[in-house]
Amino acid sequence: MAAVAQALADEVRALLRTAASPKTDPDGRHSVDALIDAGQCWKIVEEGVITGALVTEACGDELWVSVAVGRAQTDLVDLMADHLRDHADGRFRAIGFQTARRGLVKKAEKHGYRVAAYIVRKTL
Numbered sequence: 001m002a003a004v005a006q007a008l009a010d011e012v013r014a015l016l017r018t019a020a021s022p023k024t025d026p027d028g029r030h031s032v033d034a035l036i037d038a039g040q041c042w043k044i045v046e047e048g049v050i051t052g053a054l055v056t057e058a059c060g061d062e063l064w065v066s067v068a069v070g071r072a073q074t075d076l077v078d079l080m081a082d083h084l085r086d087h088a089d090g091r092f093r094a095i096g097f098q099t100a101r102r103g104l105v106k107k108a109e110k111h112g113y114r115v116a117a118y119i120v121r122k123t124l
Contacts, residue, residue: 001046001074002045002046002072003044004042006040006042007042007050011050015052016036016041017032019068019069030066036067038055038066042056042083044074052072053070054080061093062093063084063095064096065080065097075107077111078111081108081111095113
């Protein structure tokens with residue numbers, strides 16, 4: 001059974017660095033290390049092995065997921081959604097994240113998330 005637990009930054013840094021890619025950060029604006037250092041790290045542990053990780057930070061009254069990565073036998077969206085809801089309950093008004101992955105949006109919508117914004121860009 002998989003579980004989410006608080007993690008030390010160095011415990012999950014290498015795994016979180018694998019999240020950096022042109023798909024997840026097309027403009028190269030975000031340093032994964034800076035996001036790790038600014039937030040609270042969490043690890044997903046399955047059968048004693050870290051199979052995923054995420055970083056959250058408080059942005060006013062919203063809990064923001066700044067980076068997440070993982071591969072596990074458990075549905076990570078289900079696991080993270082439950083953890084984030086429990087962690088944010090009574091402390092934050094909302095939970096948010098940004099993604100370019102439509103499949104992740106569809107899974108998140110099943111947990112009550114909704115698309116709140118669009119990024120519009122013209123390449124010159």
